[in-house]
Amino acid sequence: MLMKIKIIIAVGVLVIGIGYFAFYFKNPVPAGKMPAQNLDQNLQKITYNNATTDLIIVELPFPGAVTGKEFSVIGKARGNWFFEASFPITLLDKNGNMLVETYATAQGEWMTTDFVPFKSEVKAPIDYIGPATLILKKDNPSDMREFDASISFPITIEY
Numbered sequence: 001m002l003m004k005i006k007i008i009i010a011v012g013v014l015v016i017g018i019g020y021f022a023f024y025f026k027n028p029v030p031a032g033k034m035p036a037q038n039l040d041q042n043l044q045k046i047t048y049n050n051a052t053t054d055l056i057i058v059e060l061p062f063p064g065a066v067t068g069k070e071f072s073v074i075g076k077a078r079g080n081w082f083f084e085a086s087f088p089i090t091l092l093d094k095n096g097n098m099l100v101e102t103y104a105t106a107q108g109e110w111m112t113t114d115f116v117p118f119k120s121e122v123k124a125p126i127d128y129i130g131p132a133t134l135i136l137k138k139d140n141p142s143d144m145r146e147f148d149a150s151i152s153f154p155i156t157i158e159y
Contacts, residue, residue: 063153083139
């Protein structure tokens with residue numbers, strides 16, 4: 001009788017373990033990668049203005065991401081996106097009002113036509129929670145509007 005109970009418990013633990021594994025590890029997502037089913041959906045949220053993925057790629061945050069008040073913007077852009085190794089980043093609230101204006105900085109030699117990694121630390125106002133729009137602008141010291149370019153997408157600031 002005791003042996004039957006041990007077998008029943010062992011089988012139960014095995015079934016629960018298999019169920020847990022199947023549920024939680026069915027489609028693992030490597031750290032820093034977006035689930036494939038969300039990739040197309042989130043790419044549609046990106047607005048390019050005179051820009052393409054051949055000029056700038058934002059790796060973090062993802063379009064539609066939920067961030068804290070302080071977050072990093074990481075990616076890579078062609079060297080001509082920078083001026084003096086930086087370019088402007090703007091964070092707008094849900095009404096289009098500016099929350100933050102800051103800069104991304106090249107993490108390598110920027111005087112090239114190749115991709116250059118960039119990074120920026122964005123700090124939203126402590127009292128703001130809600131939808132926001134992140135805008136990365138090509139630095140345009142000439143002020144000639146025909147050379148303006150940007151990429152923008154929605155995020156949510158929650159914590």
